[in-house]
Amino acid sequence: MNSRQLLKAAISVVLFSVVLLVPAAFPADKNAASSAAALPGTKSGFVTTADGVKIHYLHAGQKLGFIQQDGKTVKGTAWPSPAILFVPGWTMPAWIWEHQISHFSKTHRVVAIDPRGQGESSKPTDGYYPAARARDIKAVMDQLRLAPVVLVGWSMGVGEVVSYVDQFGTKDLAGVMLVDGIAGADPNPQMMSALMAFAGNFLKEREKFTEGFVRSMYKKPQTEPYIQKVIAASKQTLTTAGVALFVGAFTTDNRPALAKIDKPALICIAPGGPWDALYDDMQKRTPGSRLEKFDGAGHALFVDDAAKFNALLDDFITRIRKP
Numbered sequence: 281m282n283s284r285q286l287l288k289a290a291i292s293v294v295l296f297s298v299v300l301l302v303p304a305a306f307p308a309d310k311n312a313a314s315s316a317a318a319l320p321g322t323k324s325g326f327v328t329t330a331d332g333v334k335i336h337y338l339h340a341g342q343k344l345g346f347i348q349q350d351g352k353t354v355k356g357t358a359w360p361s362p363a364i365l366f367v368p369g370w371t372m373p374a375w376i377w378e379h380q381i382s383h384f385s386k387t388h389r390v391v392a393i394d395p396r397g398q399g400e401s402s403k404p405t406d407g408y409y410p411a412a413r414a415r416d417i418k419a420v421m422d423q424l425r426l427a428p429v430v431l432v433g434w435s436m437g438v439g440e441v442v443s444y445v446d447q448f449g450t451k452d453l454a455g456v457m458l459v460d461g462i463a464g465a466d467p468n469p470q471m472m473s474a475l476m477a478f479a480g481n482f483l484k485e486r487e488k489f490t491e492g493f494v495r496s497m498y499k500k501p502q503t504e505p506y507i508q509k510v511i512a513a514s515k516q517t518l519t520t521a522g523v524a525l526f527v528g529a530f531t532t533d534n535r536p537a538l539a540k541i542d543k544p545a546l547i548c549i550a551p552g553g554p555w556d557a558l559y560d561d562m563q564k565r566t567p568g569s570r571l572e573k574f575d576g577a578g579h580a581l582f583v584d585d586a587a588k589f590n591a592l593l594d595d596f597i598t599r600i601r602k603p
Contacts, residue, residue, distance in 0.1 A: 369435025
């Protein structure tokens with residue numbers, strides 16, 4: 281494995297994926313503007329978890345002018361069913377789903393969250409591992425009364441969505457979408473070496489690392505203002521929390537929980553990376569799941585190819601709603 285492949289492997293690991301006492305953080309950046317203000321028609325709010333953490337969310341969508349009661353349509357208001365909840369990856373903000381929020385809020389109730397330690401959510405000292413962040417997802421779903429919901433997790437969010445199913449089952453879910461991330465892996469010496477190098481670079485050169493990391497997520501051209509906005513958002517996560525998340529994801533194997541997904545499941549990937557075999561394994565472990573490949577797209581495939589991603593999710597939800 282050459283140095284470029286090693287870096288790519290390391291980046292891929294942390295994307296899906298002992299707090300170190302390195303008090304490195306970045307001041308507020310003008311590019312990290314309020315996510316709600318940046319997305320017209322989107323409301324911003326907070327849910328407080330059982331351990332006192334405030335989870336920031338974006339909310340969009342219109343209520344329908346009728347409800348179902350005793351099998352009949354009557355006057356009233358109701359949210360379209362199902363709702364969609366988007367969970368971003370490592371250090372990423374809720375608004376990175378802006379193309380999906382804009383598209384799906386026309387027909388569905390849409391919520392995107394800043395996971396704990398990210399974006400505008402609280403920055404606590406604990407809870408930076410998949411099971412805890414899955415409980416945060418549960419708190420958002422319960423307090424906003426989202427069920428039934430299509431749960432969409434990207435990158436590190438894949439493990440957190442699978443951890444949600446492992447802890448809470450699928451009774452409140454209409455479907456699951458897993459986007460370019462894995463639920464676990466069997467480490468080998470090369471992987472461990474890449475992981476250590478990745479973590480060391482993150483700790484020692486956070487500014488330089490973050491810029492390279494963000495730019496690596498895309499294969500298609502993005503505007504420089506957009507790239508700078510994502511970089512600023514990533515830097516809102518404390519370095520200590522970023523490393524803790526990295527360790528928490530890497531030391532968790534949720535692959536056995538994939539068998540518990542008994543609702544429709546769609547796996548979307550950008551092929552050609554070091555994890556293609558693991559994606560195939562995920563599909564085999566997830567009953568009835570479908571694997572869709574985004575050739576030519578980067579890790580943030582829902583940005584690089586938003587039209588294809590939205591069409592796939594539209595079709596996925598249409599199939600779910602059919603009796």
